[in-house]
Amino acid sequence: MILTIARKEFVDAWRDGRFRVGALLVLVLLVVAGLLARQQVERAQAERASAAELERRNWVEQGNKNSHSAGHYGVNVFKESSPLAVFDRGVEPFVGTAVFLEAHRQNQVAFLPAQDATAMRRFGELSAALALQVLVPLLVILLAFGAIAGERESGTLRQVLSLGVSPSAIVLGKALGLLASVAALLAPAAAILAWLLARAAGPGASEVWTRAGWLAAAYGAYVTLFAAISVAVSASTRNARTSLTILLTFWAVNCIVAPRLASDVVHGSLPTPKLAEFETEMQKDVQDGLDGHDSRSKQLEAFTRKTLQEHGKSRVEELPFNFQGHVMLESERLASVVFDHHFGKLWDRIQEQDRAVALCGVAAPMLALRSASMAFAGTDFAHHRRFARAAEEHRREFVRLLNEDLKYNARPGDHRYTAGRELWERLPVFQFEPPPFAFAWSEARRSVLVLLGWFAASILGLVWSATRLRAVVA
Amino acid sequence: MLEALKLTKRFQDRVALDALDLRVEPGEIFALLGPNGAGKTTTINLFLGFLTPDSGEARVAGTSVAADPVAARRKLAYIPEMVSLYPRFSGVENLDYFSRLGGHQRRRDELYGLLEKAGLQREAAERRVGTYSKGMRQKVGIALALATGAKALLLDEPTSGLDPAASHEFSRMLKRLAGEGVAVLMATHDLFRAREDAARVGILVGGRLVAQYSAKDVKDRDLEEIYLERISA
Numbered sequence: 001m002i003l004t005i006a007r008k009e010f011v012d013a014w015r016d017g018r019f020r021v022g023a024l025l026v027l028v029l030l031v032v033a034g035l036l037a038r039q040q041v042e043r044a045q046a047e048r049a050s051a052a053e054l055e056r057r058n059w060v061e062q063g064n065k066n067s068h069s070a071g072h073y074g075v076n077v078f079k080e081s082s083p084l085a086v087f088d089r090g091v092e093p094f095v096g097t098a099v100f101l102e103a104h105r106q107n108q109v110a111f112l113p114a115q116d117a118t119a120m121r122r123f124g125e126l127s128a129a130l131a132l133q134v135l136v137p138l139l140v141i142l143l144a145f146g147a148i149a150g151e152r153e154s155g156t157l158r159q160v161l162s163l164g165v166s167p168s169a170i171v172l173g174k175a176l177g178l179l180a181s182v183a184a185l186l187a188p189a190a191a192i193l194a195w196l197l198a199r200a201a202g203p204g205a206s207e208v209w210t211r212a213g214w215l216a217a218a219y220g221a222y223v224t225l226f227a228a229i230s231v232a233v234s235a236s237t238r239n240a241r242t243s244l245t246i247l248l249t250f251w252a253v254n255c256i257v258a259p260r261l262a263s264d265v266v267h268g269s270l271p272t273p274k275l276a277e278f279e280t281e282m283q284k285d286v287q288d289g290l291d292g293h294d295s296r297s298k299q300l301e302a303f304t305r306k307t308l309q310e311h312g313k314s315r316v317e318e319l320p321f322n323f324q325g326h327v328m329l330e331s332e333r334l335a336s337v338v339f340d341h342h343f344g345k346l347w348d349r350i351q352e353q354d355r356a357v358a359l360c361g362v363a364a365p366m367l368a369l370r371s372a373s374m375a376f377a378g379t380d381f382a383h384h385r386r387f388a389r390a391a392e393e394h395r396r397e398f399v400r401l402l403n404e405d406l407k408y409n410a411r412p413g414d415h416r417y418t419a420g421r422e423l424w425e426r427l428p429v430f431q432f433e434p435p436p437f438a439f440a441w442s443e444a445r446r447s448v449l450v451l452l453g454w455f456a457a458s459i460l461g462l463v464w465s466a467t468r469l470r471a472v473v474a
Numbered sequence: 475m476l477e478a479l480k481l482t483k484r485f486q487d488r489v490a491l492d493a494l495d496l497r498v499e500p501g502e503i504f505a506l507l508g509p510n511g512a513g514k515t516t517t518i519n520l521f522l523g524f525l526t527p528d529s530g531e532a533r534v535a536g537t538s539v540a541a542d543p544v545a546a547r548r549k550l551a552y553i554p555e556m557v558s559l560y561p562r563f564s565g566v567e568n569l570d571y572f573s574r575l576g577g578h579q580r581r582r583d584e585l586y587g588l589l590e591k592a593g594l595q596r597e598a599a600e601r602r603v604g605t606y607s608k609g610m611r612q613k614v615g616i617a618l619a620l621a622t623g624a625k626a627l628l629l630d631e632p633t634s635g636l637d638p639a640a641s642h643e644f645s646r647m648l649k650r651l652a653g654e655g656v657a658v659l660m661a662t663h664d665l666f667r668a669r670e671d672a673a674r675v676g677i678l679v680g681g682r683l684v685a686q687y688s689a690k691d692v693k694d695r696d697l698e699e700i701y702l703e704r705i706s707a
Contacts, residue, residue: 004574008560015562155558162522163576163622164547471524 001165002173009177010184013143022139023185029135030189033128037086038196048078048097060425064418067405068328071103077394077430079387082378083200083208087193087215088129090379099388101395101430103402104286104331106339108275108388128193129373132186132219133366134255137226140182141247144230146240147174148469153239158471167235167469171462175231182223190216210437215376218448221455222369228458232465258364266356272349282342286335296334303330317413324415325407332399339392347385354381361450368450375444378434382443386435394430401427475500475657476521476626480530483516483681490516492681493530496659498626503648503658505668508678509705514661517678518630521659522552535625548577551619555631557611561604565594565614568603569621576622585621592617593643609640616647619656627651629660633667645671669697677704 013019055076062073079097100107148170151157160170197212198205230247237243273281287296307326308314316323354371361368374380402423410417476498483491491513498504506514519525520532523543532539534546559568569585580588589599594613603611612632619627629648633641641664648671652658662668668675669692677685677700685704692700 001575004571008563008571012560012562155554155556156560158522158524158554159552159558159572160575161524162547162550162552162628163572164544164550165575166544471522 001169002176005165005170005173006177006180009147009174010180013177013181014184016143019139019143019181022142026131026135026139027185027189029126029131030128030186031192033126033131034086034189034193034196037089037127038200040089041081041085041200044081044097048080051076051098052078056429059427060421062424064420066417067402067409067419067423068103068325070419070424071328071399071402074100074102075398075430076100077391079384080432080434082383082434083197084211084215084377085379086196086200087127087212088373088377088379089127090374090377091381091384092379095381095384099391099395101391101398103328103399104335106335106343106392106395128189129370129377133222133369133373136182136186136223137251137255137366139185140178140223140226141230141244141251143181144174144178144227145234145244145247147178147231148235149237149243150234150240152471161471166466168463168466170469171231171235171466174234175227175462178227178231179224182227207437211376211378211440214441214444215373218369218372218376218444218451221451222365225365225451225455225458228462232458232461235465235469254364254366258360258367259370262357262360262364262367266353266360270349270353270356272346272353278342278346282338285338285342296331299334300327300330303327319412321407322410322412322414322417325403325405325410328403329400329407332396332403336396343388343392347381347388350381351385355446358447359450361447362453365451365454368447368454372444372447372451375440375447378440380443383435383440386439387432390432391430394428398427475502475535476504476659477533478517478520478530479533481517481520481527481532482529483513483520483525484528489681491520491527494678494681494683496676496683498657498659500625500655500657501652502674503652503660503672505672505675506659506661506678507663507665507668507675507701508661512678513681514678515630516681518552518628518659518661521546521628522550523547549625550628551615551622551624551626552628553612553615553619553630553632555634556608557615559603559606559611559614562602564602565589565599565606565610569599569614569617572618573621576618578622580621585617588617588620589613591620592647607640609636609644612636612640612644613647616644616651619651624656626657626659629658629662631662631664632660633662633664641667665697665701669693677701679705 059073059075062070065073076098079099081092085092096108146153148157151160157170161167194212197208229250233246233250234240234243237246304316304323304327307319307323308316311319313319319326358368358371361371371380375382402419405419405423406417409419476496478494478496481491481494481496482489494513494517496504496517506517508514516525520527521534521539523532523539523546526540532546535549537546537549539546559565560571563571566582566585566589569589570580570582573580573585586596586599590596592613594610594617598606598610603614606614615632627648632648633644636644645667648658648660652673660668660672669689673689675687675689675692675697676683685700687697687700
């Protein structure tokens with residue numbers, strides 16, 4: 001019985017010219033979004049590869065110079081896009097793709113693609129994820145608002161109920177038919193996205209497919225909950241117009257109002273410092289020390305006394321190594337404590353904000369889905385933080401090697417010491433290993449839980465609407 | 475086959491149906507007459523289980539509608555004033571769908587046969603019903619009653635708005651169904667059809683069945699006169 005109704009709904013939907021036009025538009029948008037994202041990711045990857053090669057060449061061929069000065073010369077390292085960025089670009093356009101690594105400073109990731117864009121970019125970036133989050137629910141609503149309310153108005157519901165069909169078979173059959181129609185619409189887009197992903201996956205493909213599987217499950221749950229809610233509302237309202245009004249209001253709140261409102265409320269209650277304030281504060285702490293009492297100069301004075309004492313010397317020139325290199329190493333260590341403190345606080349706050357927005361998904365499922373989607377795609381802030389952290393660790397290692405070279409290879413008091421290509425080549429090339437799926441899961445699990453809550457509630461709502469289904473609403 | 479036992483329905487303070495006692499036997503056509511708001515459609519809705527009675531009971535072939543509405547409906551066919559069909563499906567596709575919902579899966583040629591029996595030719599049956607007249611829709615409704623093998627047929631103003639030829643054809647089909655043992659309860663304003671088709675006629679006024687007449691009674695007297703006399707009493 002349920003399958004008979006589902007089959008009829010499926011055929012009816014595809015015979016409806018409005019659905020075919022809507023479906024075609026959504027399909028084209030999904031495919032175009034996927035292809036555009038792939039093109040952007042490929043172009044960015046090619047640019048990054050060529051820039052990284054150029055950086056390495058410039059570094060190796062910089063000529064002879066003091067190894068600490070080479071630390072100031074610095075290098076850029078570049079962020080690889082996640083293969084799933086073809087589906088969901090997440091925060092990537094807004095967090096930057098390159099970090100300049102230099103002595104004494106932990107720089108923020110720079111070169112945001114959004115900075116190069118026109119003002120139109122502010123209206124959002126088209127991605128397959130966005131189309132699925134916003135447009136597919138709209139299509140589901142347009143298909144489902146009259147599923148039962150329309151039949152009540154036209155009289156076919158009386159006809160169907162008079163045949164002894166149970167209300168639960170009607171609502172479940174309608175929901176199933178609706179989902180089958182949407183699945184048939186999404187199948188070609190999913191196949192194209194899978195093909196794009198297969199091309200982009202490369203090594204570590206099984207990890208990527210695991211993430212893709214979870215993405216499919218999350219979006220499947222989202223579309224299903226929209227279908228269930230739509231059919232439940234259609235079953236509970238007197239006419240199709242009321243059903244459409246309720247469902248469009250829900251869609252607008254979920255897809256337009258809630259993301260903006262949640263973002264504003266969360267940023268208001270969990271504020272982050274402005275960039276200039278952050279930099280100033282951090283540089284102040286580098287100079288004054290974190291507690292404000294034990295300044296950098298005092299700490300270095302104490303460090304000099306301690307070093308001389310340890311080696312039983314009275315002058316730094318008598319030490320068995322270059323004291324300037326030794327100080328640079330200590331200076332980096334002290335600065336690192338300050339950087340860890342400030343960046344840790346900032347990043348923790350941004351992640352707190354992200355989690356709070358995801359929890360607002362309790363009121364609007366799109367927020368939970370968006371958060372889970374970015375986490376599974378590897379394009380959320382937590383993944384970005386892992387890259388920024390890896391780049392900083394690379395910077396510290398790179399500066400440590402340069403300072404150690406100065407400390408152990410330059411004669412005490414020798415200010416003219418220079419190192420050359422042999423040292424530059426010894427410094428490792430930056431390589432970033434993206435975090436495993438378990439990391440993505442730990443970031444996504446709260447959102448998945450919220451989404452599951454919505455899913456369960458929508459199914460319960462559907463069942464409840466079946467128990468109240470009447471041919472005539474009093 | 476169709477039984478109403480002290481069937482009563484109130485809408486807030488208004489009594490829509492007041493202790494209706496009625497029995498329609500297999501093969502019998504019973505016409506329920508009455509002015510608007512007399513309780514005719516309420517009676518149909520109570521037999522369909524779309525409304526719950528405040529007291530009394532409706533039964534279809536021995537099955538209590540209130541106790542098991544789904545089982546009771548399985549024994550019924552229902553033809554409203556305007557048979558509602560899915561406009562993006564053809565006549566035969568509509569019949570196939572409704573027939574499956576009624577628990578009867580039939581081959582396509584059988585469905586065409588049933589539609590032809592109901593007076594709808596194959597060419598028309600293959601067309602989408604968006605273009606169907608009211609009479610053609612009623613034929614699909616009759617074919618559905620044939621397809622599901624219903625033991626009882628509930629009709630709510632079935633000939634309202636039909637032209638005389640279509641009304642006559644509909645009447646012919648109704649008699650044929652009754653001839654096959656189907657109990658027919660027809661709520662109508664059409665006094666002519668009631669006198670021509672029904673074995674018994676009942677008059678509902680203010681939710682009460684105020685009179686019942688056999689076919690012989692109404693053939694001997696002018697039904698319109700009886701009707702007007704009863705509703706103004």
